[in-house]
Amino acid sequence: MDEVARAFLLPSALIWCLAGWFAASRRGLSSSPVFAGCWLLALAGNLSLILAAELLVFYFGFALMTFAAYGLVVHQGSPQALNAGRWYLFMMFLGELCLFTAVALLAVAAGAATALGLASYHGLTLGLFAVGFAIKLGLVGVHTWLPRAHPVAPVPASAVLSGVMIKTGILGWWRVSEPHGPLLSDWGPWLMFLGIVTVFYGIASGLNSREPKTVLAWSSVSQMGLAALLAGLALTSPGAGHLAWLGIAWLVLHHGLAKAALFLGAGLFQDSQGKARGWIGLLLCLPALALAGAPFTSGWFAKAALDAAVIEAGQGAWLPWLLTAGAVGTTLLMARFLHSLWVTPEADGLPTRGPWLPWGFSIVCVLALPWTAWVPEHVRDMANGPLALLSALWPVVLGLALYMALFTRPATAIRWPWRPRAFGPRAAIPALLPGLVHVERRMHRWSVVGTLFMFVIALLLAALSLRISGPVA
Known part of the structure; x- marks a missing residue:
């Protein structure tokens, strides 16, 4: 429980409690065991990654929260919700693929579990972390899942998605970059x-x-x-x-x-x-x-x-x-x-x-x-x-x-x-x-997302072919 964990744990605890109280009092949500199960899994993953001291634990919590939240996005079961769920799942899969590869490369290089903030990073490994966290954060270019998922998710799910979950992207970047700030x-x-x-x-x-x-x-x-x-x-x-x-x-x-x-x-x-x-x-x-x-x-x-x-x-x-x-x-x-x-x-x-x-x-x-x-x-x-x-x-x-x-x-x-x-x-x-609507529509095409997928795959192949030597810090 360091200062960073306290800074993120306080708003997370408040928002999860208030939104969970709201969901438990809401007709249609309080009686759904699927919604409750996905909610509790996402909550467990969120709190785990905030309190994680090692990269592997952080990644496990991040992945648990991310994929459990899919059940919250598609809970209503409407065609719009299922379509938004497909976008969410695909973009989150890209992010998790980047994070998993980066964590695996660091674990192989260290030969053991790596403590957060003490890892030695290659520039390409940091790039993989940056892409994965940017997708979760919803930065422009990799934001297409966010405006689709919020309108269709139940209100308490939207509250935790926007109020808590997307901020784990900046938490992750803080953990991996802050100790090496002057070198980056x-x-x-x-x-x-x-x-x-x-x-x-x-x-x-x-x-x-x-x-x-x-x-x-x-x-x-x-x-x-x-x-x-x-x-x-x-x-x-x-x-x-x-x-x-x-x-x-x-x-x-x-x-x-x-x-x-x-x-x-x-x-x-x-x-x-x-x-x-x-x-x-x-x-x-x-x-x-x-x-x-x-x-x-x-x-x-x-x-x-x-x-x-x-x-x-x-x-x-x-x-x-x-x-x-x-x-x-x-x-x-x-x-x-x-x-x-x-x-x-x-x-x-x-x-x-x-x-x-x-x-x-x-x-x-x-x-x-x-x-x-x-x-x-x-x-x-x-x-x-x-x-x-x-x-x-x-x-x-x-x-x-x-x-x-x-x-x-x-x-x-x-x-x-x-x-x-x-x-x-x-x-x-x-x-x-001029052109904003046209640009946004093109960014929501599967062909554009497919190009992003190929770019990420190229990053992963480059990372796998890189020799584990000459770290940043």
Whole structure:
């Protein structure tokens, strides 16, 4: 139980407990032994990999969690769920193949079980780890499973998929790279670039979605881009590495709780009627504002932690402006989520008696998080003062104003020069970012995924033909 394990175990324990409580109170899930079995296996794998001290134990927990989660994705049994399950299984198989090969190469080289953080890595072995963890994290290019799996999975499964499971990708990379940070500085700029692209690609794709859970899935893609950016920053500037890893730990805690509250609340909202929908929608604004980084929320401190790492690294003025633009985009995404949720029709028949208590506890956790002792002192210092308040407030205000101008009904009365006459995200986003929809559709073709598979196979063959000598560290 080291500092890294504590940083990931706390949000994992909270989210698994709250989402499991929600599932146990949910009609159709509490009476399903298959769902319960897959849930408990995925939980066991998740906690095992967090507490693992050796690579083989870490891989076992990672694989158990990954393949048990397949049963959660396809639980509903609809054609859409089965199709999403095929994508999930194929992409996870690619990731597990990379991880297994990397772990096997290290085990053969060491001649025994290898402790996490003490292994000696070849560049190609690290590449295999990077591909496997990137698939789990949902970075752009290997993200295609994530926006498909979230909309079809039951609400509590989506909460743990987005709130906990995808973050094991950044945990794995932290375990294998952090002890050798100064020797891996060449990887830093590439990770930063990939993280920035993922942030804005997730925002643009989410604004082009109409289903609330799909918008949340794209939001997770965007937020995991921030995690990759921080990991790259830690490698690029070793002096800022400690602050960057602390920023990742806070991002994991903040994003996990906020996203779990949003998913659970979305499930309650869609099963409610009348005044209950109004109250749920109002309370959902709280985690949405936190994810957008509004002042006095957990997102405010997450942004402060990110800014502290950027300032310590001395990356210049361009990166803070990009991060501010990302905050504006996240606000747009949260407004899109709340709007798409509000316009969903009420459920037919009598409203389902929803499990309010676990969702209420998740909201309380989100609200209480900024005022706990877990906030590092340097993060509190960065968030203090009127200037910090203003820098956190104006991106949220700008994002809300942009959403009102581009995506709401009054905007249809204005003939904007940069958008076609058709109304809605599917019209506005292709006009603002030409070709995005076409690119995303092509990335979901089996031929493209097959090309990725062949690329991974080539990596594996190269790894097998490489002599086990000359490690990185």
